Amino acid sequence: MDTATIERASLVALLRQPRARWSEIALDIQENGSAKAVLDRMVGHSDTLFPNGDPATELISAAAAEITGWQADGIGVHAFFDSTYPAQLLGIREMPPLLLSRGDLRVHDRAVAVVGSRKASENGLRIARAVATTLAGRGVTVVSGLATGIDTAAHSAALEAGGRTVAVIGTGIRRYYPSANQRLQDHIAEVGLVISQFWPDAPPSRQSFPMRNAVMSGYSVATVIVEAGETSGARIQARLALQHGRPVVLTGQVMQCDWAKTFAENPGVYVVHGTTQLLEALQDILSYQPTDAGLENFPDFALR
Numbered sequence: 439m440d441t442a443t444i445e446r447a448s449l450v451a452l453l454r455q456p457r458a459r460w461s462e463i464a465l466d467i468q469e470n471g472s473a474k475a476v477l478d479r480m481v482g483h484s485d486t487l488f489p490n491g492d493p494a495t496e497l498i499s500a501a502a503a504e505i506t507g508w509q510a511d512g513i514g515v516h517a518f519f520d521s522t523y524p525a526q527l528l529g530i531r532e533m534p535p536l537l538l539s540r541g542d543l544r545v546h547d548r549a550v551a552v553v554g555s556r557k558a559s560e561n562g563l564r565i566a567r568a569v570a571t572t573l574a575g576r577g578v579t580v581v582s583g584l585a586t587g588i589d590t591a592a593h594s595a596a597l598e599a600g601g602r603t604v605a606v607i608g609t610g611i612r613r614y615y616p617s618a619n620q621r622l623q624d625h626i627a628e629v630g631l632v633i634s635q636f637w638p639d640a641p642p643s644r645q646s647f648p649m650r651n652a653v654m655s656g657y658s659v660a661t662v663i664v665e666a667g668e669t670s671g672a673r674i675q676a677r678l679a680l681q682h683g684r685p686v687v688l689t690g691q692v693m694q695c696d697w698a699k700t701f702a703e704n705p706g707v708y709v710v711h712g713t714t715q716l717l718e719a720l721q722d723i724l725s726y727q728p729t730d731a732g733l734e735n736f737p738d739f740a741l742r
Contacts, residue, residue: 445472447498448494449467449517451494461533463476474494477498513611514538526657526658529682537634538635539634541626542631548579548659551657553592553672554670561691563587565691570595570601571599574602584606597630605633606633608643610634615642633653654675659684661687663686673697673698677701687707
């Protein structure tokens with residue numbers, strides 16, 4: 439195995455260890471400069487479970503075989519130290535040490551998250567579709583979480599406009615949740631990108647969706663909250679986005695909630711009423727983003 443393969447397999451082996459804390463493992467690797475060195479230290483060089491050899495070597499071989507199996511199934515495997523890892527996720531505290539993907543993963547991707555309630559109103563769905571359509575028409579990637587309601591409307595509108603959309607899911611990448619979105623998830627994988635920070639067959643869990651919200655926020659230059667109740671995951675994402683230094687746009691629908699009224703007092707929060715104001719806020723946010731990777735035309739993001 440070459441060095442890159444060994445390092446990636448060492449990371450998977452570390453993450454597979456009982457009671458492994460993923461964020462601590464990533465930090466440990468960053469400090470040591472090598473996943474294999476961390477694995478060597480963690481498992482040692484003598485263990486009765488591995489009487490015939492080095493335990494780290496055994497674990498690396500098993501992890502490498504697992505990665506090969508994922509790749510044979512069309513799954514992209516991206517360690518945080520790989521050159522293929524999304525650059526915008528590297529600066530957030532909740533950075534996933536490992537990302538699994540289906541579709542076109544880009545290291546630099548100009549994206550805006552459009553999220554909201556699963557039980558969306560007709561007006562909320564209309565706003566989500568309008569925003570996603572406009573973003574897609576201007577070459578901005580639309581990010582959402584593939585849930586029912588606002589997420590589905592945003593993904594679908596971006597696709598219908600011929601734009602790029604990224605689905606950040608809260609399950610393993612071989613899973614479909616909700617099952618009603620199986621066809622949509624497969625289509626996004628074909629023409630856009632589906633990413634997951636969980637093992638390929640991991641089921642949905644109470645913890646996985648807030649973790650998914652953190653990745654959606656980190657991946658995006660801004661988050662638009664179309665609708666969100668007091669316990670919504672979109673509310674969690676709004677808080678995380680500000681922690682990540684990303685602007686948050688709140689619609690009039692969201693401002694009916696007590697949490698949003700308090701949240702709106704924070705710097706970096708835009709409160710908008712109507713689609714026109716919302717798009718003007720996005721114009722303002724995008725115009726201040728650095729021009730990179732062919733993004734010279736973003737200051738001309740226009741309302742049409």
